[in-house]
Amino acid sequence: MELELTGITKRFPGVLANDDITLTARSGNVLALIGENGAGKSTLMNILSGLYTADSGEIRIDGAVRNFKDPGDAIAAGIGMVHQHFMLVPVFTVAENVVLGEEPTIMGTVLNRRKARGEVREISRKYGLAVDPDALVETLPVGIQQRVEIIKVLLRGAQILVFDEPTAVLTPQEVDEFFGIVSELKERGATIIFITHKLKEALAIADDIVVLRGGKVVGSADPATATPEQLATMMVGRDISLTVSKTLGRTGSRVLELESATMVDDYGRRLLDEIDLHVDAGEIVGIAGIQGNGQTELVSAVTGLLSLSDGVIRFLGEDVTKSSPRKLHELGIAHVPEDRNHMGMVGTFTVAENLILDSYYARPFSRGIRLNSEQIDSSARTLVADYDVRPPNIANQGSALSGGNAQKMIVAREFSREVPLVVCAQPTRGIDVGSIEYIHAQIVRKRDEGKAILIVSTELDEIFALADRILVMFDGKIVAERATSETTTAEIGLFMAGKTS
């Protein structure tokens, strides 16, 4: 089916979210829709799925004008959405989830499980989406859960599939599998709209690329000839450098050292298995690895949030294995946490409050138990300006900031402390290109000031752009160590998949 949007405009109070958007998605093609956060991608998607009605403009499917009054209309017209956050019931089986809302029943009351299973198997076979209909969804890896979502929309007869940031939660392997599925769907004539801000993925899989900025279509690109830099420039509206410029660093004294660091959970699984590593002043050490191989636990151990079962952590020569997060903070470890919304900030706190989240108790922000609001506000104003947090209103709630600006706020808080060690977990996950560029530059600046920096990232490109030395984690172990200048992404990729050196 061919989907045509002409002149789609949607206005919210104070915002023109979609401004005269015109685009076409063809059958058997993949259209990538790229743009920064706030460019109007989600609004457009919500119009397509019937959640919003456009103020003006037309949606045509195979030439016929369709107006969606609610999501039911969009589904009936053959549009299926696969959301970034899956809409699955974790304690239900795959088959139960797939038929949810349109359950086949026996005499109108009892769920016909056999039929549900059969329907899942049929779609699985037809599109090569291997999945066990009887598995509980909560036991499945994220990549398979996504398949369940895809089966769900296919079962409802969708021929136009809209994917919202589908790879954000996937491992590199799962991304490859996902691309395989997309190709299969393409072959079978589906129309695919792929919303993303990952430029390389758009280039890899799309047949057409449309760039949104400020609610408008600012251009389109041919994936065969376009480069990531060109796309980034279109997205941001100014020249963007995707390569981090940095000179060779000079390393100094040992700042952080782990010896046989081991963490065993209640079930006896070795989350960290005899980890030895060190970070010296003036270097960036990057931990590469697929999500879930112990990186979170490693960062938690170094920052005091989880304690080791065995082994030693030394910071500036001092044994800090059993130190609390507060103690480590005071000794001089800054921590940009992996999950900014869940851990890095308090959404209902103001920007000013978030900027003192871990140093509120000390001078100059408080005297005794009294908070010093003048100091808090003046420091916040300086940080917001220095670290380019937009909008620069320190009384805004943290949750009102875009992902990139929230992350800049957290980076401002942590980087403004003059401390010997900075630990950054996923410093640029899910944020816009402009903010990534900015945060990368700040990390390199810290290194050049002679600080020790430990970076954990599942984005191999980020590791290669920043790190002086790369360690690869697999199954709780450090399986390889390479100087960045002496290795390749291909080699590191193999280690990430479990090859041992």
Place this chain on the structure above:
Amino acid sequence: MSTTKPDTPELPQPSNGRKFFIQLTTGTDWRSALLTPLLAVFLALVIGAFIIMATGMSFGEAMNAYGALAQGSVGSLRAISETLTAATPLILTGLAVAIAFRAGLFNIGGEGQVLIGGMFAVLVGFSITGVPWFIHLPAALIAGIIGGAIWGFIPGFLKAKTGAHEVIVTIMLNYIALRLVDYLLKTNLFQREGRNDPISKNVEPTANLPGLLTALDPGLRVHAGLIVALLAAVFIHWLLFRTTAGFEFRAVGANPAAAQYAGMSVGRTYILVMMIAGSLAGLAGTGQVLGVLDRASPGFSAGLGFDGIAVALLGRSNPIGVVFAGLLFGGLSAGGQQMQATAGVGVDLVGVIQALIIIFVAAPALIAAIFRLKTPVASTQISRGWGS
């Protein structure tokens, strides 16, 4: 659900229980924070009028009943005194619930904390004799604070150390406190000489909270506990918004993971907050026994702890809001007596009106829909409970 918001990606996704707390404790702006409760009160009174009429009374009679309600709450010096007397403990129990809300805890245990605090105060109030009031009264007040704090400490400690849900524990502690009071009032320590029924000895005059208006008329019951309650509200406001402890409370309430990341001790915060909440409720009980009742009798808490939940909700867990909500509920309860006496409408209606107010406050979307306010109303709010 993020689906109805225009282009605001990357919003944090707190659990549903936490969303509920966040909704309760943060008005988006002062206007909605003030408007929703006012409209809720108005709406509840309108529906209340229909309920009166449904019992066979005319519209005029219903209006008469409301006239009596107003008369009985603010219509005379005596009425105002009664309103303030009723509001005093409600402000304190409201604060006890509100500060716990702020830290993400649901303090259902006000009832038990009122009882234990009151028993401690009564004990000091009757057992010490021959000391001047400026020693005796503070001693009794402090005893009440300690009693309430102990009853708040238990659920706080159990939550911090074992994860036991404070809702379950506080409810059970209410039962225990109720029966403990029944028992204690029959012991020689507490029971008044020559009485067989469970009633305590009378509080010595040196431990009484003095009447504020008795110089004008000895029958005016409003007492110095009101000043204690107002000071407590100011103190809690200062504590929450101007101190490092309050910063911790609010951070733990809104996002415990971030609080832990920032080096705060979530468990210690739970214990501390529950002790402060217990102290406040204990003070409410103390005010009752030292200012109004002069003694303890079975169940003297009389639902104050539960009404505190309503007061905290209406006051949006803001200490200043709680003062106004407490005054309103105090007025309704004082006026209800008058309404029953002169208009023949049962005082039970006041309970219905109070309940309706809370329903409308708890369901802001309902108010917005009825009055067509231009607030973005989320589609379906899915709530699994208040679990944290």
